[in-house]
Structure formats: C-alpha cells, structure tokens
Amino acid sequence: MSDDEEPEIDRLSRKLAAEISSRGAARFDYQLIVRDLEGVHQPILDAIGKATGPEKGYPHVLALTVAISKGTWESIRFLCFEQPKNGWRREFVYSVPPLARTLLDSLFNIIFMFDNPSVNVHWFLLGGWADQNKAYKRFKQRYGTECDWKTWLDCFVADIKQTEDQLVEITNAERQSPDKPLMGYWPNPGQMGKKHPIRDATRAAFLEHVSDWFYKHLSGDSHLSLTGLLNRGGYLLPLAAGVDPEALYGLTRSNFVLTALTIYVALLSEICGELGLVVELATLREVWKNLVVWPDAADLHRARYEAFLR
Numbered sequence: 001m002s003d004d005e006e007p008e009i010d011r012l013s014r015k016l017a018a019e020i021s022s023r024g025a026a027r028f029d030y031q032l033i034v035r036d037l038e039g040v041h042q043p044i045l046d047a048i049g050k051a052t053g054p055e056k057g058y059p060h061v062l063a064l065t066v067a068i069s070k071g072t073w074e075s076i077r078f079l080c081f082e083q084p085k086n087g088w089r090r091e092f093v094y095s096v097p098p099l100a101r102t103l104l105d106s107l108f109n110i111i112f113m114f115d116n117p118s119v120n121v122h123w124f125l126l127g128g129w130a131d132q133n134k135a136y137k138r139f140k141q142r143y144g145t146e147c148d149w150k151t152w153l154d155c156f157v158a159d160i161k162q163t164e165d166q167l168v169e170i171t172n173a174e175r176q177s178p179d180k181p182l183m184g185y186w187p188n189p190g191q192m193g194k195k196h197p198i199r200d201a202t203r204a205a206f207l208e209h210v211s212d213w214f215y216k217h218l219s220g221d222s223h224l225s226l227t228g229l230l231n232r233g234g235y236l237l238p239l240a241a242g243v244d245p246e247a248l249y250g251l252t253r254s255n256f257v258l259t260a261l262t263i264y265v266a267l268l269s270e271i272c273g274e275l276g277l278v279v280e281l282a283t284l285r286e287v288w289k290n291l292v293v294w295p296d297a298a299d300l301h302r303a304r305y306e307a308f309l310r
Contacts, residue, residue: 013239013243014243017243017244017247017248027293028254028258028290028291028293028294029290030081030261032290033286033287033290033291036283036284036286036287037265037268037287039283040268040272040280040283040284041066041070043277043279043280044066044268044271044272044275044277044280045063045066045067047275047277048062048063048066048271048275049063051275053117053121054117054118054121054122055121055122055125055167055168055169056166056167056168056169057121057125057163057166057167057168058117058121060166060167061113061121061124061125062110062271065106065109065110065267065271066268066271068106069103069106069264069267069268072099072102072103072264073103073260073261073264075099076096076099076100076256076257076260076261077257079092079093079095079096080093080096080253080256080257081257090249091235093249093252093253093256094232094233094235094252094256095232096256096257096260097218097221097222097228097231097232097256097259098221098222099260100218100256100259100260100263101218101219101221101222103260103263103264103267104189104210104214104215104218104263105189106267107210107263107266107267107270108189108192108207108210108215109124110267110270110271110274111192111203111206111207111270112187112192112196112198112207114203114270114274115198115199115200115203116199122168122169122183123181123183123186124186125163125167125168126168126170126174126181126182126183127181127183127185127186128163128167128168129160129163129164129167129168129170129178129181130177130178130179130180130181130185132156132159132160132163133160133178133179134179134180135156136153136156136157136160137179139152139153139156140153189207189211189215190211190215192207193207193208193211202304205303206303206304209299209300209303210300213296213299214259214263214296217231218259235248235249235252258291258294258296258297259296261291261297262291262294262296262297262300265284265287265288265291265297266300266304266305268280268284269281269284269288269305269308269309272284273308273309281309284305284309285309288301288305288306288309
C-alpha cells in the first residue's frame with residue numbers, strides 16, 4: 001500500500017462517524033429520571049428491613065447489594081458527568097466498565113437467588129462462610145505461631161462465628177467441610193443457566209440475553225482482553241484522519257454510562273418486583289420509558305421489564 005493510499009478502516013470510520021452525527025437520534029437526558037431514581041432507594045431499603053426469607057442473612061444480602069450498587073452508580077456519575085477542578089481527567093471515564101461489571105455481577109446474583117430462594121440464598125451465604133474459613137486456614141498456617149497475630153486471628157474466628165449466628169444456618173454435614181462448600185462454589189454469571197439450570201424459563205432466557213449482550217464484553221473490558229484493551233484504550237491510538245476526538249470521547253462516555261445505568265435500573269427493578277413494591281415499580285416504569293431511547297436499554301426492556309413491571 002502506497003503512503004498516500006488511505007486504509008479502508010480509516011475511510012469507513014470517518015463515514016460511520018459522519019452517519020452517527022447526522023442521524024439526530026433521540027438524546028437521553030439523565031435529569032429526567034434523577035429524582036425518580038434517587039427516590040426509590042430508601043423505600044427499597046425500608047422494605048428490605050421488613051422482609052423475611054429462607055435465611056437470616058437474606059435481608060442483609062439485599063440491603064448491602066442495594067447500598068453498594070447505589071454507591072457504585074454514584075461513582076460512575078462522578079467520573080462521567082461531573083468535572084471537578086481538583087485533579088479530574090478525561091481518562092477517568094475509561095475506568096467505568098469494571099464498575100459496570102460489578103453491577104452486572106450483582107444483577108446475575110440477585111436473579112439467580114430469586115429463581116430458587118430456599119436453595120440459592122443458602123448456597124450464596126454458605127459460599128461466603130466457606131471463603132471465610134478458607135482464608136482463616138491460610139492465615140493460621142502462615143502466622144499461627146506468631147504472637148503478634150494472635151488477636152488478629154482471634155478476631156477472624158469471632159467474625160466467622162458472627163456469620164454463623166447472624167447470617168446462615170450451617171448444617172452438621174456442612175461443618176465437616178468448612179472450606180469447601182458441599183453445594184459447590186457459588187457459580188459465576190457464565191455458569192448460571194448453563195452449568196447450573198434456572199427453573200424459570202423467562203429468567204433463563206433473559207440471563208442468556210444479558211450474557212451475550214452485556215456480560216461478555218464487560219468481562220473483556222474488566223480483564224483487559226484484546227477487545228477490552230481496545231475498548232478502554234482506543235483513544236490512545238492514532239485516530240482515522242478526519243475523525244473528531246471530541247465526538248469519539250462523547251460517544252464512548254455515553255455508551256459506558258448508559259450501559260451502567262441500564263444494569264443499575266434492571267437491578268432495582270428485580271428487587272422491587274420480588275418485594276412487590278407497587279409504588280416503586282410504577283416509578284421504575286417511568287424511568288424505563290425515558291431510558292429506552294438507548295437501543296441496548298430498549299432491548300433489555302423488551303426482553304423482560306416491559307412485562308415484569310406491569
């Protein structure tokens with residue numbers, strides 16, 4: 001190829017950028033939903049506080065999921081929507097996909113637990129108890145003979161005891177295998193519905209959709225596979241001639257933000273639906289109406305929430 005011959009990818013990139021800028025597609029305005037979205041948080045926590053479930057730790061798992069997810073979403077807003085003067089830089093936006101991935105992990109966990117609460121909530125908590133025991137065993141073997149570690153190790157034992165007292169009922173059989181759960185390890189999202197079947201066909205189909213369209217690419221972004229490196233670091237590479245860096249940045253930021261927001265709203269929708277929160281479900285229906293101007297959110301809404309929130 002001669003020096004003056006334009007690479008095909010540059011020509012097509014410039015053409016695509018021009019088409020996107022000329023479409024005049026509907027724009028998403030976060031201010032349309034910010035009050036509604038913030039308003040559902042405390043009622044959800046209040047309802048969780050009154051909820052009963054198959055395990056002592058059930059309301060704690062839900063409450064912590066909601067509170068941590070809210071903090072995660074607010075961190076994403078801060079990185080992407082606000083530009084504080086003290087040290088803020090544009091490249092912070094490219095740290096958003098791993099945060100979105102944590103929201104997605106929570107969405108998978110909640111849907112899988114709700115599919116069979118009497119079994120899966122215990123499984124989730126048992127896995128945490130086993131992780132605590134496994135970590136204690138490792139530290140005990142390494143530091144058990146050192147006096148300076150005695151109090152720390154005693155605290156670790158007390159923490160495990162607190163899990164048993166306040167979160168999960170451990171059977172005698174399970175106590176015989178403290179660092180390897182009898183039910184197996186809690187599945188990762190890629191195993192839910194495949195290696196570990198989901199009873200409800202609608203949930204199973206939905207998680208397959210979410211895995212294909214959200215989980216796979218967010219995993220790559222988090223693990224920095226080649227596609228992840230390019231998605232998060234492409235702005236550092238030479239751009240095609242004529243491609244506007246400002247437009248590319250704006251489009252990337254929008255995609256990152258809307259992906260995270262869609263997952264967050266889906267998570268809140270699942271919990272509100274499980275708890276039967278009529279008022280908050282109505283509020284989330286209005287949130288979805290504004291969010292579906294983004295095609296990926298519209299797909300998710302059609303796949304589940306259009307019917308689920310009725």
